[in-house]
Amino acid sequence: MLIDSLRRFLALCLFCLAHVLVLGRIQLFDCATPLLFVYFVIIFPRSYPKWALLLWGFAMGLSIDMFANTPGVNAATLTFIALLQPHVLELFLPREAEEDIKASAKSLGVWNFVCLATSLTLTFCLLFFALESFSFFNWTYWLQCAGASTLLTLILIFALETVRS
Numbered sequence: 242m243l244i245d246s247l248r249r250f251l252a253l254c255l256f257c258l259a260h261v262l263v264l265g266r267i268q269l270f271d272c273a274t275p276l277l278f279v280y281f282v283i284i285f286p287r288s289y290p291k292w293a294l295l296l297w298g299f300a301m302g303l304s305i306d307m308f309a310n311t312p313g314v315n316a317a318t319l320t321f322i323a324l325l326q327p328h329v330l331e332l333f334l335p336r337e338a339e340e341d342i343k344a345s346a347k348s349l350g351v352w353n354f355v356c357l358a359t360s361l362t363l364t365f366c367l368l369f370f371a372l373e374s375f376s377f378f379n380w381t382y383w384l385q386c387a388g389a390s391t392l393l394t395l396i397l398i399f400a401l402e403t404v405r406s
Contacts, residue, residue, distance in 0.1 A: 242264060243343070246248070252281060256277065256278040256280070256281050256301065257278070259277065259294075260276075260278050260305055260309070261308040261309065262316050262343070263326055264397075265308075265309055266385060269393065270389065272281045272385050272386040272390070273386070273390050273393045274386075274390050275390070275393045275397050276365065276366065276369065276390055276394045277398065277401070278301055278305055278315075279319070279322060279361065279362055279365045280397075280398045281295070281297070281301050281393060281400060282297070282322050282355065282359055282361070283326065283361050283362075283398070284325075284344050284345065285287065285297070285327075285343075286342060286343040286344065287330060287331075287334065287338070287340060287343075288342075289327075291324075294327065295324060296321045298322060298323025298324075299316055299319065301319050302315035302316035302317065302318060302320060303316045307321075311373065314369060314372045317372060318344070318365055318368045318369045321364075321368060322361055325364065326361060329360055329361055330401035331357045332339050333349055333353040333354070333357045334353075335349075335353075337349075338362045344406065345402065346403075354402070355399075358395060358399075358402075359391075359397050362394050362395055366388075366390045366391045366394070367387045369387075370383050370386045382405060
C-alpha cells in the first residue's frame, strides 16, 4: 500500500508540473486548454477505497489551484469527478470483471475506455468552465470552451494511454 501511495504521489506531482509548466500555458483558438490532470482520476482501479479516491482528487485539484490561480475550481471539479468515477467505471466494466481491475484500454477494451474517458472528461470540462466563468451569459462560448478542451484533453489522454499500455 505504501508503494502504491508513493507512485500516486509521484504521478500527482508529475501531472501538476506538466500542467503548471507546459499545458496550462496552451490555449488554442482562445478556448481550448488541455486539462490532462483529469486522467489521474480516471485511471484509479475498481477496488480503490472511495474515500481515498476523493482525497486524491481533492489533493490534485488543490495543487493545480495553487499554481493556476483558479481558487477552488479545480479542487471542486476534480473532487466531483472522483465521486463519479467508481459509478461510471461500473457502467463500462465487463460482467466477469475482477475486483481489482484497473481502468485502462487494455483491461476494459478500447471502446469502453473511450466511453469512460469521454464521459468523465466532458463532465469535468463542463463543470470546470461553468465554475470558472460563474455565469451562463455567454453560453455559446462556454460550450465552445468545454467542447474544445474536452477534445484536446481526450487526444492527450489517448496518447498517454497508448504509451502506458
